[in-house]
Structures are given as C-alpha cells and as structure tokens.
Amino acid sequence: MTAIKDAIKIIDAAPKITFLTGAGVSTPSGIPDYRSLQGVYQGIDQPEYLLSHDCLVYEPQKFYQFIKQLYHPEAQPNIIHKKIAALARKKPVWVISQNIDGLHDKAKTPHVVNFHGNLYDVYCCKCNQSIPWEKYLTCDIHENCGGRLRPNIVLYGEGFTTDVVNHATAAVKSADLVVIVGTSFQVAPFNQLLYYRDKHAKIMAINQTPLAIQEPFTMVQCAAEDLFKEINI
Numbered sequence: 245m246t247a248i249k250d251a252i253k254i255i256d257a258a259p260k261i262t263f264l265t266g267a268g269v270s271t272p273s274g275i276p277d278y279r280s281l282q283g284v285y286q287g288i289d290q291p292e293y294l295l296s297h298d299c300l301v302y303e304p305q306k307f308y309q310f311i312k313q314l315y316h317p318e319a320q321p322n323i324i325h326k327k328i329a330a331l332a333r334k335k336p337v338w339v340i341s342q343n344i345d346g347l348h349d350k351a352k353t354p355h356v357v358n359f360h361g362n363l364y365d366v367y368c369c370k371c372n373q374s375i376p377w378e379k380y381l382t383c384d385i386h387e388n389c390g391g392r393l394r395p396n397i398v399l400y401g402e403g404f405t406t407d408v409v410n411h412a413t414a415a416v417k418s419a420d421l422v423v424i425v426g427t428s429f430q431v432a433p434f435n436q437l438l439y440y441r442d443k444h445a446k447i448m449a450i451n452q453t454p455l456a457i458q459e460p461f462t463m464v465q466c467a468a469e470d471l472f473k474e475i476n477i
C-alpha cells in the first residue's frame with residue numbers, strides 16, 4: 245500500500261492526468277450513494293429498477309418519487325472537487341465522473357465528462373425543450389406540451405451517446421496518469437475506460453476499500469479527502 249505523501253509525489257510529477265471519479269468523491273459534500281436509499285419507501289423495488297428506462301416509461305410516478313430524493317441543490321463542492329479543479333488550472337487534467345450531481349462543474353473544473361449525465365440538466369421527452377430543474381422538482385409534466393420531463397442521465401436500459409464515449413476515451417488516451425477516486429470501480433462500461441489508456445500510462449486508485457484491477461496499479465487506501473487536502477497547489 246502506498247502512503248499519501250508518495251501518492252502526492254506521483255500526482256505532482258505527472259504532466260497529464262485523467263481522474264475517474266465515483267460516489268466517494270461526493271459523500272463528503274453530503275450526497276448519499278443512491279444504493280443506500282433502497283427501501284426508504286419504495287418497498288421491494290431496487291434502485292436499479294427505480295433508475296431504469298422501464299420504470300420511467302411504465303411507472304413514471306414511482307420513478308419521479310425516487311429521482312427527486314437524489315437532488316441536493318444545496319450541496320457544495322468539497323476539498324476533492326476543489327483541488328482537482330485547481331490542478332486542472334495548472335496542467336492538462338480531465339475528469340470523467342460517474343456522479344450525476346454536477347459538483348465537478350460547480351467547482352468550475354475546465355474539462356469534465358459527466359459519464360452518466362447530470363441531474364440538473366432536465367428536458368421534455370416530447371418536445372425536447374430544456375427545463376429548469378427547479379420546475380421539474382415541482383412537477384414532472386411539461387406545462388407547454390403535456391410531455392413528461394426527465395433528467396439527462398443514463399438510466400439502466402439506456403445507451404451512452406457517442407459524444408460522451410468519444411470524449412471519455414480521448415481523455416483516458418491522453419493521460420500519463422489515470423487516477424481512480426472514490427469508487428469500487430465495478431460498474432461497466434465506466435471501468436472499461438482503462439482499456440483506452442496509453443501503454444505507458446500509470447494507474448493509481450484512491451479508495452477506502454482496495455480495488456481489484458487486472459493491470460499493475462498503485463493502491464492508496466484512504467478516504468479521498470484525506471489525500472486531496474494534503475495536495476499543495
């Protein structure tokens with residue numbers, strides 16, 4: 245296991261970094277992992293169903309009730325988002341995030357790919373118009389056309405846009421160092437992004453529990469905020 249100070253030396257020395265971030269990056273901002281919400285009042289349904297295309301189409305009220313719980317507009321970027329954004333102003337840094345909370349954007353990170361979309365980006369399924377998320381939280385029907393509103397996130401059972409996949413793979417290809425932060429890295433296709441890295445690129449993982457990755461990598465087992473607060477920029 246690598247110590248925090250040695251990990252920081254590797255981050256400092258890398259000319260180009262791509263961060264792959266997950267739920268553990270947002271929990272210090274007070275955002276619970278949606279998996280912890282199961283059973284709150286949804287009975288036997290699993291979050292994977294409640295966040296699925298089928299649920300949106302066949303049980304839209306159930307979908308809407310669940311998705312509303314995922315909005316935390318009061319949440320602010322924490323030390324991890326802020327230090328990554330600061331690094332990105334100093335050298336080429338990309339962020340590809342599994343999180344749908346938009347906190348990397350809120351931290352003004354220059355190059356972010358929200359791999360699973362952004363809850364605060366809402367549109368009408370019928371007329372395609374963009375709608376403020378505040379409106380969506382009061383009603384899921386578009387007042388102009390009667391269409392159903394939804395957030396622009398990738399639901400279970402839906403595909404990824406070519407644009408997002410192209411940006412993400414290009415960001416991984418360009419990196420000298422790929423840093424996985426705050427995720428057990430078990431969700432495909434997010435965890436397959438590593439295949440696109442340059443063969444000379446190094447891999448580091450910062451997570452509270454050890455990761456199982458087939459490639460050689462540096463494991464830093466800690467809460468991500470404990471590492472990022474020690475980075476001097």
Ligand SMILES: [Zn+2]
Nearest residue numbers: 368371386389
């Ligand atoms: Zn509409």
